[in-house]
Amino acid sequence: MLKHLYDTDCVTWSPQGKLFQVEYAMEAVKQGSICLGLKSNDHVVLCSLKRQPSELAGYQEKQFKIDDHMAIAIAGLTADARVLCKYMRTECLEYKYTYESHHPVGRLVFKVAEKSQHKTQSGAKRPYGVGLLVAGIDPNGVHLFETCPSGNYYEYKCQAIGSRSQAARTYFESWFHLFQKSNLEQLILHGLSAIKKAIMEDEELNEKNVEVGILGKNQKFTHLNAQELKNYIAQLETFNPNSQIQQE
Amino acid sequence: MIFNSELSAQQQHTTSPVVTGGSVIALAYKGGVVIGTDTLCSYGSMAAFKNVEKIAQVSKNTIYVSSGEYSDFQQVVKELAKIDRSALQYDDGVHPSPRDYGNFLARLSYKKRCKINPLYLQNVIAGFHNGERYLALVDIYGTYLESNFVTTGFASYFCKAIISNYWNENCTLDQAKQVIRECFKVLFCRDCRAHDVIQLGYVDEQGVHVEQPERVETKWDFNGFKTRANEKLHTQ
Numbered sequence: 001m002l003k004h005l006y007d008t009d010c011v012t013w014s015p016q017g018k019l020f021q022v023e024y025a026m027e028a029v030k031q032g033s034i035c036l037g038l039k040s041n042d043h044v045v046l047c048s049l050k051r052q053p054s055e056l057a058g059y060q061e062k063q064f065k066i067d068d069h070m071a072i073a074i075a076g077l078t079a080d081a082r083v084l085c086k087y088m089r090t091e092c093l094e095y096k097y098t099y100e101s102h103h104p105v106g107r108l109v110f111k112v113a114e115k116s117q118h119k120t121q122s123g124a125k126r127p128y129g130v131g132l133l134v135a136g137i138d139p140n141g142v143h144l145f146e147t148c149p150s151g152n153y154y155e156y157k158c159q160a161i162g163s164r165s166q167a168a169r170t171y172f173e174s175w176f177h178l179f180q181k182s183n184l185e186q187l188i189l190h191g192l193s194a195i196k197k198a199i200m201e202d203e204e205l206n207e208k209n210v211e212v213g214i215l216g217k218n219q220k221f222t223h224l225n226a227q228e229l230k231n232y233i234a235q236l237e238t239f240n241p242n243s244q245i246q247q248e
Numbered sequence: 249m250i251f252n253s254e255l256s257a258q259q260q261h262t263t264s265p266v267v268t269g270g271s272v273i274a275l276a277y278k279g280g281v282v283i284g285t286d287t288l289c290s291y292g293s294m295a296a297f298k299n300v301e302k303i304a305q306v307s308k309n310t311i312y313v314s315s316g317e318y319s320d321f322q323q324v325v326k327e328l329a330k331i332d333r334s335a336l337q338y339d340d341g342v343h344p345s346p347r348d349y350g351n352f353l354a355r356l357s358y359k360k361r362c363k364i365n366p367l368y369l370q371n372v373i374a375g376f377h378n379g380e381r382y383l384a385l386v387d388i389y390g391t392y393l394e395s396n397f398v399t400t401g402f403a404s405y406f407c408k409a410i411i412s413n414y415w416n417e418n419c420t421l422d423q424a425k426q427v428i429r430e431c432f433k434v435l436f437c438r439d440c441r442a443h444d445v446i447q448l449g450y451v452d453e454q455g456v457h458v459e460q461p462e463r464v465e466t467k468w469d470f471n472g473f474k475t476r477a478n479e480k481l482h483t484q
């Protein structure tokens with residue numbers, strides 16, 4: 001009830017040690033439609049559910065290529081995501097101009113986190129209202145990071161953020177031990193299965209409202225096209241993770 | 249006292265070097281890259297500093313040498329070390345590869361050249377990364393060239409024939425070192441700003457090895473010198 005006393009700006013702590021503005025910003029991420037990422041030894045796959053503001057409109061894209069070796073999936077305020085996307089792309093270009101090599105993934109996520117934290121420590125600023133799933137591949141390996149409006153970032157084997165993401169995370173908890181050795185096809189099917197857990201009863205997955213992006217050690221970031229998406233969604237009917245265990 | 253603040257505010261542009269280092273010769277061999285340079289810094293025509301060790305280890309698997317203005321060399325070593333230290337700041341275990349250093353130096357040299365205030369250097373960067381050897385030349389203008397052999401200064405004129413005849417990119421380390429020693433023998437004869445003490449350093453899979461300076465064998469009792477057969481005698 002006393003929340004409203006301490007939630008006016010970022011420079012006010014609550015007696016419980018919370019920054020309410022930052023927590024409210026994280027709520028904005030939870031309102032965005034679901035996006036998830038999962039990785040194996042050689043690939044990272046990003047899946048997201050696209051929203052259509054009205055029947056007349058197109059679907060809002062949620063995955064953006066940052067560089068050949070890096071991409072993000074967003075949940076939350078799209079406008080804020082655009083700013084961070086532009087920043088990340090600029091940093092990658094500058095790094096490539098100076099060193100002729102790809103920006104290390106963890107380092108760029110760190111920079112984004114620094115930028116986000118800065119917004120949480122000023123009277124005149126507000127935190128970014130977007131969470132990113134950053135998929136990237138560099139000499140250190142295959143990476144999947146999550147960034148928050150709070151300025152924290154975490155590395156994951158698989159993660160889902162956005163609306164009803166808990167259902168997808170529950171799916172991951174059951175099956176993530178298979179991901180490391182999965183091939184690309186299995187990884188995509190796992191991702192789509194996880195998203196399927198998070199859609200509403202009257203919704204269905206189709207090639208229009210789902211976005212799948214893949215990144216591989218020898219593969220630049222690409223989106224699956226409509227036909228490929230249709231094929232994978234059709235395969236979902238018969239996809240059984242248990243059979244993957246029997247193979248091993 | 250009158251301070252002429254205009255003079256001190258004016259930025260000077262490097263037009264000619266003051267303390268200079270001599271030629272650098274770098275050769276790739278089977279399993280790495282070896283660089284040789286002499287240990288002299290000249291003050292014009294004076295051999296001012298004769299014990300200068302000029303092979304800089306920039307990171308675990310990269311070495312950097314240059315010929316030209318020595319203070320610029322020292323500054324570049326600091327700049328390159330800064331990059332390596334940034335890995336500590338980010339704490340992510342990512343270290344620049346030799347190629348990253350080479351490209352960075354090319355960008356830096358080009359930037360300074362564009363402001364008509366160059367780093368008065370011919371730079372050589374050598375390294376070994378991911379099982380591959382690396383050798384590049386970055387010149388005063390910021391030109392960046394990767395190659396299996398690199399020479400700067402007078403070595404470009406005198407030594408290419410020697411390198412061409414006695415070296416190939418798959419020779420052994422000792423063969424490559426021997427070629428470099430031969431080259432410096434010739435340089436000491438013909439280059440007025442050369443010195444007979446040289447230092448060799450090489451990078452291979454195990455890392456960087458910089459050797460102690462060594463004196464190059466010199467031979468002066470050639471018949472041509474003794475009899476002066478090629479020289480025209482001046483007559484009254």
